Amino acid sequence: MRLRALLETDALGLALLCGEDELDRTVHGVMTTDLRDPSRYLSGGELVLSGLAWRRDAADSEPFVRRLVQAGVVALAAGEAELGTVPDDLVVACARYRLPLFAVHESVAFATVTEHVVRQVSGERAGDLAAVVDRHRRLMTSGPAGGGPDVVLDLLGTDLDLRAWVLSPTGRLIAGSKTGPRLPGDVCVRIAAEHLAAARSGRPGPHRVTLDDRTTYSLFPVHGDGSTVPTAAAAPQAAQPAHGGHGVHGTPAAPEPRDGRDGRETVLSDWLLVVEADAGDWAEERLDLLYGVTQLIVVERDRRNAARTVRRRLAQEVLELVQAGAAPAEVAARLRVAAPVLVPGLGAAPHWQVVVARVDWDGGGAEGGAAAQALLEEILVDPASTGPEHSDRIAVAHTGDEAVALVPLPAVGGEHDGADGRGLLADALLESIREPLTAGLDGDGRLTLGVSAAVHSAEGLRGALEEARHARRVAAARPGRVCAAGHQELASHVLLLPFVPDDVRRAFTARLLDPLRDYDRRHRAELIPTLEAFLDCDGSWTRCAARLHLHVNTLRYRVGRIEQLTGRDLSRLEDKLDFFLALRMS
Secondary structure (H helix, E strand, O other), X not given: OEHHHHHOOHHHOEEEEEOHHHOOOEOOEEEEOOOOOOHHHOOOOEEEEEOOOOOOOHHHHHHHHHHHHHOOOOEEEXXXXXXXXXXXXXXXXXXXXXXXXXXXXXOOOHHHHHHHHHHHHHHHHHHHHHHHHHHHHHHHHHOHHHOOHHHHHHHHHHHHOOOEEEEOOOOOEEEEOOOOOOOOHHHHHHHHHHHHHHHHOOOOOOEEEEEOOOEEEEEEEEOOOOOOOOOOOOOOOOOEEOOOOOOOOOOOOOOOXXXXXXXXXXXXXXXXXXXXXXXXXXXXXXXXXXXXXXXXHHHHHHXXXXXXXXXXXXXXXXHHHHHOOOOHHHHHHHHHHHHHHHOOOOOOOOOEEEEEEEEEEOOOOOOXXXXXXXXXXXXXXXXXXXOOOOOOOOEEEEEOOEEEEEEEOOOOOOOOOHHHOOOOOHHHHHHOOHHHHHHHHOOOEEEEEEEOOOEOOHHHHHHHHHHHHHHHHHHHOOOOOEEEEEHHHHHOHHHOHHHOXXXXXXXXXXXXXXXXXXXXXXXXXXXXXXXXXXHHOOOOHHHHHHHHOOOHHHHHHHHHHHXXXXXXXXXXXXXXXXXXXHHHHO
């Protein structure tokens, strides 16, 4: 901003004492000081505010002004509160060095001047940055020469002092300033969870969330479907606090559909621009700039999705062949075509795994296959990887409510070698993403996954697909918004339980366990926990008594009461098995 603009702002109460010919100088910053020599703290272009506490006599003015001019200061504003008026010796010194001098009326606080200068300078920098962002967008649209979103995030840091990152819907770090700090993984996950919860409620972004009562983040959705991003003027309710932050305003509403898709699906697939700042008091211009940055990031996301199109098509072709019962030789031939894309440089994958995912919306509605596909692609990425161009050698197809991933395991003798039964594990897949996805699906839907064992050839893919589907059904029988099951669980009673009709399940468990629950409720006893511990200890009296911190005689009394109430004998294998299954189904 120009010095002339400061003088023309009545609210600042500035009076020009000298330097009328220098009012077209540009102010780049502001500093308040009463040091006799503040030069080491100056970088040039500042308006210096001083209460003149450094001045003991008239001889101090000339050296003070000389040091300011040598440091590149554009003007000095002296407060009248200390001395009542600006001394003549200071006016003479400033005139000698052609340094504009303003008097600040005692009724005007330095903070008022500082805030005005910072706001004006930041607005001008935002305009300059907006031009850079627009130029960068054109570069990225025509090719990768723009350098990716990291470059724009660097500009946000250097020009607007805003630390920013881009996250996936599960909290994986996709981009961040190369010169700024890395956002910790646990913070990424918490932010993603807060964003999904807020976005699912239908409140417009940006959302605000404060973690641990310390740091406030503003969260801007990055839509990947080419939809119009709102401007600040078009989003008057923007910058409401996110769920878990300072509070929730307004009535939650279902997310609006975009581009013909169910709104719940887009919430689970949008990327997220995270800015370490409170956007609640931002001017419209700055909000519009950040929305422009999200549009730029969309270009990168669309490029990522385009790269996945080939893998999705290959997966769809293989899935259709497997489901149609095609000859193994035909499936193998299609896999050989897919191998250079999925396992570049290795020629073929020695083993494959199949992962099946399904999203079921509460109350029915749109099919969840597309949402399951996007989530499965994200889940199968190594959580330690960063950036949008990860080598995630996976192919995911979807039909109806179901998504199917074909995952090659090319490593030999390593962690992902399928020859010894290792590979993708169901629980490990959900470990890092359970919290954000639970927040995104709470009260709205469920995600269930099933993981097959590794197979050695195309002949085993049909069996692997069925195995993964069975495992997913086992996961669906469990409580929770996000559940998974692996092939290891299909060799036990767990495989049978999901297929027991609900009315049979309720009748069976009620007959065995309701008498014990009623007794526990009336007498504050602990027969159910005692039964569970007794079965876990394989009927060992001494081990069970030690686990429950009971005398063996007390344990015998409780088990006897269980047998009396149910008419069963816990020394018989059949009765033990019935109790075991009843507890698992309850």
